[in-house]
Amino acid sequence: MTNEDIVELLDLSAKLMELHGGDPNKIKSYGTAAYYLDKFNERPFSEMTEAELVKLQGVGKSIAARIIEIVNTGTFPELQVLLETTPEGVLEMFRIKGIGVKKIQVIWKEMGIETVYELEQACLNGSVAKLKGFGGSTQQKILESIAFLKNQQGKVRMDKGAYLAGKLKEKLEQHFSSVAISGDVRRGAEIVDRISLLIGADSPVSVQRVLDGVEDLVKNEKESSPFIWRGILRDSSLPVDIRVVAPARLASELFLDSAGPDHLSRRAVDGTSLFQLVSRNNFETEETIYESAGLPFIVPEMREGIHEWSWSESRNANELVTWEDLRGILHNHSTYSDGRNTLKQMADYCRELGFEYLGIADHSQSAAYANGLTPERVSAQLSEIDFLNTQYATDGGRPFKILKGIESDILGDGSLDYTDDVLAGFDYVVASVHSNLTMTKSKAMERLLTAIANPFTTILGHPTGRLLLSRAGYEVDHKVIIDACAAHNVVLEINASPWRLDLDWRWIQYCMEKGVLLSINPDAHETAGYHDMRYGVTVGRKGGLTKASTFNALSLTEIEAWLDNRKRQLMI
Incomplete structure (x- = not known):
């Protein structure tokens, strides 16, 4: 458990206690501890004794004991009881901007709403606006926040996408000599909705057998084929695609898998598109792809088909900041x-x-x-x-x-x-x-x-x-x-x-x-x-x-x- 994990659980405990009408002093104690511990990063809490923890600002004996329990078990009994008595949909409401714990309590206890879907419907029919302390403005903010969250499901930010792709690549490199990260992560997308990797190998069937045994991968049998493994990362809703390509095609397929459609539609000097050129030929490097097309080299991050070609008229890749x-x-x-x-x-x-x-x-x-x-x-x-x-x-x-x-x-x-x-x-x-x-x-x-x-x-x-x-x-x-x-x-x-x-x-x-x-x-x-x-x-x-x-x-x-x-x- 990292310090951030522990702080998050203490903060969640304070919110859940408030949601269930718990002791105000206890709620304040957990909230205060989370606030001050969030600023502490001199040592991992997991390496500190209870005596050392109580010396930290905002931490008393009770909180120190909870931290020790979290380090040892990942949770503590009181938090487990709170989680077990809180509908999963109500927990999801904590992510909705515009409503705090008290408003969530009213939505749950007074309206009997236990899911985000039910809350959305109540907003759409105007019921939420009629609640005391809410009104039309709050109702509209809830709807906008729910719509935003729905649109972001199954996606992660750049940092987590790069981390997950990197860890998966490390796992696969234990079994295969040619593994490359492609797709959103390689193109530097700020939001990643799919982890994509390529494996250069001559036997797709053998690769599939190995992938089926890799820890943390959950296969989607319906969407997979002998040449592409599809599924998700365990404990994550993030889709994963792992394609098997012939070693001689690795550079070409990496290019095709890491460029946007508009970039691939760019015409080479002979009139063919980049997609056609690379689909029909094997290239050893991506640089030789652009040379063959008679086009300036574009770094992977810029291959979106938005402005890279006009940019390249007066600049080159060596000028990009590093x-x-x-x-x-x-x-x-x-x-x-x-x-x-x-x-x-x-x-x-x-x-x-x-x-x-x-x-x-x-x-x-x-x-x-x-x-x-x-x-x-x-x-x-x-x-x-x-x-x-x-x-x-x-x-x-x-x-x-x-x-x-x-x-x-x-x-x-x-x-x-x-x-x-x-x-x-x-x-x-x-x-x-x-x-x-x-x-x-x-x-x-x-x-x-x-x-x-x-x-x-x-x-x-x-x-x-x-x-x-x-x-x-x-x-x-x-x-x-x-x-x-x-x-x-x-x-x-x-x-x-x-x-x-x-x-x-x-x-x-x-x-x-x-x-x-x-x-x-x-x-x-x-x-x-x-x-x-x-x-x-x-x-x-x-x-x-x-x-x-x-x-x-x-x-x-x-x-x-x-x-x-x-x-x-x-x-x-």
Whole structure:
């Protein structure tokens, strides 16, 4: 059990206790423990004794005992009783945006509704709107959230898709010498609805026998054939396709299985489509496919048939941004706000990874839910940054610096958190929306455009506020937003968290056409979060992002000069 697993079970316990009308003090105890333990990552709870656990903030003897039970058994008796007495459909309601535990309790206890389907029907016939404390607005939000969740069933985010595909590949490589990940994962899709792999082998029947015995694979006999194994991963609804191809066809089939239909319809110089060319011929590498077609090489991530061909008219694959091109990490959080690691820990690990600068951007004062910084605490953090930077400058190592940033909430009227004199003390400002997310398009646009026009806004953070597979973003006119960023010299963020990946990659090319720089930011709340940058790089490449258009590909000297120049312009 990971720390995250344990925190999730404690939080679920608090919700279920509240749902069943449990002891308020006990509910608070579990909720408080989950809140504080979520910020702790110095050691695995599974390695700690009960005596060590009770020393942690928010943990008493009772909670410590529950953690020990969870580590040993995966659960504890009281949670099991709560789960057994809660209909599965009611548990699913916790995923619905717009209703909390108290409203779910009313839906279940007063209306007798025990499934999401029944809740949807009750909303459609207007029954939910009549409940005290609900109304038409809440009813509509429930319907919209249910529709969104239904559309996301059987899908996973990029990070989980890549992880599952990688683990399955490792298992298969114990039996086969040629295994390749294809499909959504290889193409860098932000949402994966199928794990696809290819096996190069001469005997499909022999491969099928082995696959039928692989742990964690559940075969769908009806949909499988001698040449393709279809089924799901055990304990997952995610479909899996494993195709068996002749070894001489592996490169060709990998190409066909990893490109979108519109990409494959592109005509070669002889008039045949890429699909026809590759279907009829065996190629040793994907590079030779494009050479034979008389077309520029396109990396797997870009093979969508959307804009890669127009992109390739003036650029080539070698210009695409890579992990190695990144020189610094911007938009990160520390224990000053809602992060899990101290400022020094965040900086030291950033430096250990070989980066030249860390941009700290803790939450601003209006984000009370995230322990946002008051002006007094801003001053304390800036002083600590000065102190640490002095140490880094004199220790004889490679150049490294902490840049002074803030993630300033964009308030309801589009203004930024803090007064101008406080904002002026930062090297840069990431302006982001965190509240009132159910805006109309016109309200969202007014709010964002006002923030972009603010002279202190350096980077527009996660511009649509989406959470993949969980929450649709507020509607915006991307072209207008990008045009405004171009006009005001504002950088756009590609939030690399696999939950966000916002800005959407489909708008990257338009950003580059308008001269808008993009910053690949992890929004890291702990040191491990830095590695999410790889997902940002993937979607950046998918959208055609070049090193030249990547803000944090600038060296420390270059980015300091860029920020200083922008500040001087503010004073004109």
